[in-house]
Amino acid sequence: MLTTQGLTKRFGGLVAVRDASISANAGDITALIGPNGAGKTTLFATVAGFLKPDAGSVTFGGRDITGMKPHQICDLGMVRTFQIVKPFGKLSVLDNIAVGAYARFPRRQDALAHAAAIGRQVGLGGQLEKIAAGLTVAGRKRLEVARALATSPRLLLLDEVMAGLTPTEIDEIVPIIFGIRDTGVTILLIEHVMQAVMRLSDRAYVLNEGHLIAEGTPQEVVREPAVIEAYLGPGAATRAQSFASRNAS
Amino acid sequence: MVRITTLALLLAAVPLFVQSNHLLGLFIAVLFSAYLAQSWNILGGLCGQFSFGHAAFFGVGLYSSLILQVDFGWPAPLALVSAAVAGAVTGLFVGFVSFRYGLRGSYFALVTLAFAEILRMTASVVSFTGAGSGKYLPTRLGIEHLQFSKSGYFYFILVLFVLVHLLVLAIQNSRLGARFAAIREDEEAASALGVDVFRYKMIAILISSAVAGVGGCFYGQYYFYTDPHIAFGAAVSIEMLLAPIIGGAGTLFGPIVGAVVLRVAAELGQSLTGGVPGFNLILYGIMVILIVRYMPDGLIGGLRRPWALMRRRPTATAG
Numbered sequence: 105m106l107t108t109q110g111l112t113k114r115f116g117g118l119v120a121v122r123d124a125s126i127s128a129n130a131g132d133i134t135a136l137i138g139p140n141g142a143g144k145t146t147l148f149a150t151v152a153g154f155l156k157p158d159a160g161s162v163t164f165g166g167r168d169i170t171g172m173k174p175h176q177i178c179d180l181g182m183v184r185t186f187q188i189v190k191p192f193g194k195l196s197v198l199d200n201i202a203v204g205a206y207a208r209f210p211r212r213q214d215a216l217a218h219a220a221a222i223g224r225q226v227g228l229g230g231q232l233e234k235i236a237a238g239l240t241v242a243g244r245k246r247l248e249v250a251r252a253l254a255t256s257p258r259l260l261l262l263d264e265v266m267a268g269l270t271p272t273e274i275d276e277i278v279p280i281i282f283g284i285r286d287t288g289v290t291i292l293l294i295e296h297v298m299q300a301v302m303r304l305s306d307r308a309y310v311l312n313e314g315h316l317i318a319e320g321t322p323q324e325v326v327r328e329p330a331v332i333e334a335y336l337g338p339g340a341a342t343r344a345q346s347f348a349s350r351n352a353s
Numbered sequence: 354m355v356r357i358t359t360l361a362l363l364l365a366a367v368p369l370f371v372q373s374n375h376l377l378g379l380f381i382a383v384l385f386s387a388y389l390a391q392s393w394n395i396l397g398g399l400c401g402q403f404s405f406g407h408a409a410f411f412g413v414g415l416y417s418s419l420i421l422q423v424d425f426g427w428p429a430p431l432a433l434v435s436a437a438v439a440g441a442v443t444g445l446f447v448g449f450v451s452f453r454y455g456l457r458g459s460y461f462a463l464v465t466l467a468f469a470e471i472l473r474m475t476a477s478v479v480s481f482t483g484a485g486s487g488k489y490l491p492t493r494l495g496i497e498h499l500q501f502s503k504s505g506y507f508y509f510i511l512v513l514f515v516l517v518h519l520l521v522l523a524i525q526n527s528r529l530g531a532r533f534a535a536i537r538e539d540e541e542a543a544s545a546l547g548v549d550v551f552r553y554k555m556i557a558i559l560i561s562s563a564v565a566g567v568g569g570c571f572y573g574q575y576y577f578y579t580d581p582h583i584a585f586g587a588a589v590s591i592e593m594l595l596a597p598i599i600g601g602a603g604t605l606f607g608p609i610v611g612a613v614v615l616r617v618a619a620e621l622g623q624s625l626t627g628g629v630p631g632f633n634l635i636l637y638g639i640m641v642i643l644i645v646r647y648m649p650d651g652l653i654g655g656l657r658r659p660w661a662l663m664r665r666r667p668t669a670t671a672g
Contacts, residue, residue, distance in 0.1 A: 152545065154541070154544075173544070173549070174544040174545050175544050175548055175549045178546060183545060183546065183547075185545075186541070186545070190541060190542035191538075191539075191542075192534065192535055192538035192539060193538055194603075195534055199531065199534070202531055203531050203532065203534075203535040203543065203546050204546045206528045206531055206532065206547075207546060207547035207548075210528055212528065215528065215531075251542075251546055252545070255546055255547055
C-alpha cells in the first residue's frame with residue numbers, strides 16, 4: 105500500500121533520514137522503531153507531505169505522491185497524527201473530530217454523525233461535548249487518533265500515541281488500534297513502548313541515526329545485534345550474549 | 354438564528370419610539386461599528402488571521418463607491434455592489450501576497466497595516482481620489498440613490514447588520530466554519546486533516562473584505578464625504594479589531610457587545626471630559642489592557658466561563 109524508495113531528508117548538514125526504503129502492506133500493522141532522534145518522525149512527516157524529501161520517492165496505492173501537499177495526501181486516503189498532540193483547543197471534542205469527518209462528508213449533519221460514531225469507537229463517547237483543552241493526556245491522544253480516523257483513511261500513520269500513557273491506559277488503547285485495523289485500515293506506527301510494538305505489529309523497521317538497520321517481525325528485530333547496540337551502545341549485544349550464556353551454564 | 358431574528362425585530366421597532374435624531378444617530382453608529390467589527394471577525398475571529406489594516410478594504414469600498422457615483426455617474430446600488438467587489442479584490446491581493454508566503458500572526462498583521470498605510474498615502478496624492486481635500490457626494494435624497502432620512506439610514510444599516518450576522522451564523526454552522534476554526538487553532542493539524550489552508554484563508558479574506566467594502570459604501574452614503582484619513586486611517590482599522598476583541602473574537606455576538614461597549618465608553622468619555630479630543634482612545638487603551646489581562650476570550654468568553662463552571666459544579670462534586 106505504501107512504499108518509499110531511497111527517501112532522504114537533510115536539515116542543513118544533518119541527514120535526518122538517509123536512503124530509507126520501507127513498505128507497509130495492506131491490512132498490516134507496521135511499526136517503525138528506533139532510539140530518540142533516529143529520524144522516525146521526520147520520515148513520517150516526509151511521507152505525509154509535511155516535508156519535501158531531498159531524494160527518493162513515496163508511492164501510495166500505486167501512485168507517486170512525492171512532493172504532494174498534506175491535504176492532497178489526506179484526500180487520497182493517508183492521514184497522520186502528531187506525536188506532540190495538536191488538539192483544536194477551544195473546540196469541543198465532537199467539533200475536533202468533525203474537522204476530520206468533513207474531509208469525507210461535506211454536509212454538517214453527516215459530518216457530525218460520523219464524528220460522533222468515531223468518537224465512540226475510540227472511547228471518547230462520553231466526552232464529545234467537552235472542550236478539547238480540558239482533556240487528559242490519554243484523552244488527547246485518543247482525540248488525535250479519532251480526528252485522523254474520521255477522515256476515513258486507507259492508511260493511518262500513528263506517531264507515538266502511547267507515549268506518556270500509564271500501563272493501564274496503554275492496555276486500553278491497544279484493542280482500539282486492533283479494532284481500527286480490523287475495519288480494513290492499514291496502520292504504520294511509530295512507537296517507543298516496546299511491549300506494545302511486540303503485541304501490535306506484524307512487521308517492524310528499526311531506524312537509527314537516519315539509517316534503516318533492521319527489518320522483520322518484531323520478534324526477529326529485537327534479537328538483531330545492530331538493534332541492541334543502537335539502543336544500549338556499542339558492544340552491548342556481545343555482553344548480553346555472554347551474560348545469557350553464563351546464566352545458562 | 355432565533356436570537357438574531359429577535360434582536361433584529363427589537364431593533365426594527367427602535368425608530369418608532371426614539372424621536373431624538375441624536376439618539377438615533379447613536380444607534381446607527383453602534384450598528385455600523387458592529388457591522389464593521391463582524392467583517393473583521395470573519396477573518397480575524399473565525400479564521401484567526403489578525404488584520405491590523407482592515408481600513409484598506411473599507412477605504413477601497415468607500416472611495417470606489419464615491420468615485421463611481423460622482424465621476425462615472427453610476428447608480429448608487431451598483432456602486433454598492435462594486436464596493437463589495439473592490440473590497441474583495443483588494444482583500445484577495447493582500448491575502449495572496451501574505452498567505453502565499455506563509456505569513457502568520459504579527460507578520461500578517463504588519464503587512465495589512467502597511468497596505469492600509471500605502472493606500473492612505475496614495476489616496477492623498479493622486480488626483481482621482483481628490484487627493485488631500487477628499488471626495489464629496491452630492492445630496493440626492495431617494496432610495497434609488499441610497500440616501501435616506503435618519504430613520505431610513507437606520508433601516509439601511511440594520512439590514513446590512515442582520516445580513517452580515519446571518520452570514521456569520523451560516524459560516525459557523527458549515528464545513529467552511531469548521532475549517533476556519535481548525536486553521537485558527539492549528540494550521541498544521543488542519544492541513545493533516547485535509548484542509549487546504551491557503552485556499553480557506555483566501556476564502557476568509559475574500560468574504561471579510563467584501564463585507565468591509567460594503568461598509569465603506571454605507572459610510573459614503575451616510576456622511577457624503579471621505580478623505581484619505583477617514584478611509585484608510587489607522588483609527589478605522591483599530592476600531593474594527595477592538596470591538597471583536599473586547600466582545601469576544603470568533604463568537605457571533607462578541608462584535609456586537611464590543612461595539613456597544615466601545616461606543617458607550619466613547620460617549621461617556623466625551624460627556625465627562627467635555628469633549629477632550631482623543632480621550633476615547635485613552636479609554637479604549639485601558640479597556641483593551643483590562644480585557645486582555647482578565648478576559649482573554651473577550652467579554653462573551655469571560656462571562657461564559659464562570660457560568661459554565663457554576664453549571665458544572667454539581668456533577669463535578671458527584672463524580
